[in-house]
Amino acid sequence: MKDLAELVELNRFVGREFLLWLWFESELYETNLRPTNADACALWLESELTLASEAEETRVKSSTPGLAPEAKQALRQGKLPKQTKLRLVWGELEYGWKMNADTLAIASLKIPAQLKSQDDKYEALYERMRLTESLETILDALYADFITLRLDVAWENVIVPQMRRWARGQPVEEGKYAAAKAKLKRTKTSAKKGASLEGQVAQ
Amino acid sequence: MKRIRASVIQPLLPDDDVAERHGWTSVEDPFDTELDHEKVFFNEYLTLAMRVDRWVVPGPLLKAHLREAEEKLLEKKSLERLGRKAKADLKVMVLKKLRRQLVPVTKSYDLVWNVNDGVAFFFSHSNKTHELVQELFERTFKLRLLVESPGTAADRRGLVAEEQRAFAALEATSLATMEVAS
Structure with a gap:
């Protein structure tokens, strides 16, 4: 996994699964997401969503494309989200961007910048970078949570079955899903504590 | 700064053998190649623009001028047709002549590198441009620029071997x- 070129290309489908999970969580928790290592935020899909499986694509254009029946139908046909527009609200800050799942690339990013380029150039750059990096921090935290779930057996045993229910329009067993997430969070925290205690002992 | 200055864009001239050239410029003005500390460093951020200059000679224009040059040459040398090498040489000559009447197409792409956390933001999604900036970045800073992907993002989480x-x-x-x- 340490060959860098190989690492870039490795399991690009995981990006589509990340977008799927964001979409699932956003609907399940009515847009309110609580990443482990970042503040709570609201996130939802907006205006367009492309789902794909090999060469077959479904494009959904709507103000809430995730809620469209054809989007769920595409999931039931084995397609996964490939690209969408996302909106994220974090405190008073609101971001909008297009996300390409295969590369995790951000395009057409709209940041809540107040300063214009004709203002102090240093201040304007700092503001833009601070806002961009804040978004990166939240996305990193969400991706970290997703990877923890994805690498655990709970993904196949609990999360995918719940996502299937959701894709079929059946009620998600929120308790089961939340319990699986909470258990993982506890395991991760105690593993970290163990590691830091070991570190202290070693010192 | 020395390394950055060594990799600023060089002018693309009509008689150059290359059709494209790329290098660093100021992020504020893509035609400013007199880079200094103040233009490049903003505390933890290193800001540069990669400018790509390219000769774009319209196909129909090239074809028309090439035909005309070919006819003149055939007449001058009393020949019926030109060989492959002569044709290629003539094309280069016509291209260079046409370039003198044009200006290169210029595009510039911003790069902002937070040197504290090692993350660089590059504002383009084209694969070709990614390759160019990776090569330029590596040549300048002797560091490899790794493109974000699901695999690299997972690796940044600090996954244990298992x-x-x-x-x-x-x-x-x-x-x-x-x-x-x-």
Whole structure:
């Protein structure tokens, strides 16, 4: 996994699964997401969503494309989200961007910048970078949570079955899903504590 | 700064053998190549623009001028047709002549590198431009610029060896149901 070129290309489908999970969580928790290592935020899909499986694509254009029946139908046909527009609200800050799942690339990013380029150039750059990096921090935290779930057996045993229910329009067993997430969070925290205690002992 | 200055864009001239050239410029003005500390460093941020200059000679224009030059040459040398090498040489000559009447097409792409956390933001999605900036960045800073992807993002989480193996062995999830497949 340490060959860098190989690492870039490795399991690009995981990006589509990340977008799927964001979409699932956003609907399940009515847009309110609580990443482990970042503040709570609201996130939802907006205006367009492309789902794909090999060469077959479904494009959904709507103000809430995730809620469209054809989007769920595409999931039931084995397609996964490939690209969408996302909106994220974090405190008073609101971001909008297009996300390409295969590369995790951000395009057409709209940041809540107040300063214009004709203002102090240093201040304007700092503001833009601070806002961009804040978004990166939240996305990193969400991706970290997703990877923890994805690498655990709970993904196949609990999360995918719940996502299937959701894709079929059946009620998600929120308790089961939340319990699986909470258990993982506890395991991760105690593993970290163990590691830091070991570190202290070693010192 | 020395290394950055060594990799600023060089002018693309009509008689150059290359059709494209790229290099660093100021992020504020893509035609400013007199880079200094103040133009490049903003505390923890290193800001540069990669400018790409390219000769774009319209195909029909080239074709028309080439035909005209070919006819003149055939007449001058009393020949019926030109050989492959003569044709290629003539094309280069015509191209260079046409370039003198044009200006190169210029595009510039911003790069902002937070040197504290090692993350660089590059504002373009074209694969070709990514390759150019990777080459230029590596040549300038002797550091490899690694493109973000699901794999690199997972690796940045600091996965332990067991998790790395699990990640490498992942199989794609599908929510497909029998009901729809039938």
